[in-house]
Amino acid sequence: MYISFFDPDFWQEIWSSLKKNKIRTFLTAFGVFWGIFMLVIMAGAGKALNNGVSEGFKNFASNSAFIWANKTGEPYKGFKRGRIWNIRNSDIAYLRDNVPEIEYLAPRLQGWRESKGDNVVRGIRSGSFAINGDYPEYRKIDPFTMVYGRFINEIDIINRRKVCIIGERVYDVLFQPKENPIGKVIRVNGVYFTVVGVFIPDTKINFGSDKKETIFMPFTTLQQTFNYGDVVHFFSFTAKNGIPVSDIEPKVIKMLKERNSIAPNDSEGVGHVNVEAQFKQMSYLFIGIAVLTWIVGLGTLLAGVIGVSNIMLIIVKERTHEIGIQRALGATPRKIITQIITESVFLTTLSGYLGLLLGILVLQGAGKVIEMSKEAGNSDMILSDPSISLSTGIIALIILIVFGAIAGMLPASRAVRMKAIDALRDE
């Protein structure tokens, strides 16, 4: 039999039966509303955390690793356990020549920072800042945005120029607002350097010091000027495209151990962090959050849908006599099942849609608040852009419709399982 969804009589029936049980209908609808609302809020919050953390990592070379020297953990070749060793310039050169899989290799020196007083001076302004000696390659691993000037270049390295690039906070302390710092001279640990650039870090990943409060100078300059000999404090490297850094990291560590008389089984002597592995862990964490969100959200939604099924059973029971009349007049079982399931889907979808709508509005409001707090200078905000994707919204709606249909099935089958005459006799 043909059933028209556009026939007003079809909707009149749905409306009148829902209207008869106003409070119950409302409370039931609220269950579904709340379920989908919670799902949206949780998904949005998870997304915000994900976005916030990803922003902190933004553009950081994920296929990279960091390596430094620790005290040895095993006695070896006549050396005692606990020996202090250093990575040397020669090690870096050796790695450059012998590990072709490395794309960028950036050794670093960390200059000292006087804790008792200001180590950086410009006229009457001064501050206490960290000092890093770096190679131009470092910017390929941990990118900066240059506000003024440039980063360290090859010629700086070769000529050991006394130039420096300063973090934004250093600029704020040493210079007047809007003052052009390029070419200006500052005193760092007693030595004069020319400022050639000011940067804003792109990522929130810091080693030893906050990059915004750090002065970068050419690696070779720092090594020579402050008498570090041929010592390297640590180095970072990236693997070439398509090669996981986890594959070459052990190879690099093995070479360092061989060259520096460290036991092959020494797990402490060479310190290392594999950013790729860290990223992987992080992404598992976010998958975990997403899975949890859906489990809890769907659970809440399911509770709401069971409520809908319940109220539909009541509605069907109260309307048994009416359904009996309809059947006597020639309504087929299919017609009655369609009517009841549509009613259930209508109730779930409408309340779910409202929940979805309110959830998105709340997320948008939260997004605005986060944005404003960021603009107000709160750069430690870990949340960012709490929104759900269109596909998540559509999936939620489809789930609602499917759940609504399932919720209507039991009451519908009960309505038609009864003999027509028994339904008609029910008063």
Add this chain to the structure above:
Amino acid sequence: MVDINELHKSYINGKNKLHVLKGVNLHIEAGEMVSIMGSSGSGKSTLLNILGILDNYDKGTYSLGGKLIQNMSETKAARYRNEMIGFVFQSFNLISFKTALENVALPLYYKGMGRKKRNLVAMSYLEKVGLEPWANHLPSEMSGGQKQRVAIARALIANPQLILADEPTGALDTHTSYEVMNLLREINEAGKTLIIVTHEHDISQMTDRIIRLRDGVIEREEFPVKAATV
């Protein structure tokens, strides 16, 4: 029109088996107006339910308009009810949230007719029962007689050959009862077969044939002297 042979029907209620119809033989010609009488428990309601394909039976045969009605799917039964049978009930059984017009149009809705067209047809049937001005009233705003006339219009709208009326005057006063019976008689004269279940003597006297049921079998048949319509 109606052909019933050796019809048996029992209800099973737990361990108790209640044998209600014990071999009913009934033959009703097209265009007849028949009443079924009997005390309560005689099986007249059960017989009417089987006639209306609202209930099934255990043994025997029942043919309606030449079609054997047996072991039908509910979908098929619904279609047969829709096309071949019009129901008039004691308690009217109008749908409370639908107007008179919408109630009358309902069988056509189940048939799949568009709203505009079926409301037009429904209006013409309301006109026939004299309730055109009440088309947009809800059942709760109408008197018993009016409600029963709406129900009769609803029974007629799908143009069925058989009208089954279960105590159609049971809830009405004498005057209204006679009005309703006159209406049913007019319908009969227009060619419909009518079967009326009643326990009121004067009502049964207005039909062509009275079938008396007793303890699940037809006790006897009577042919009342055709009374002048009141």
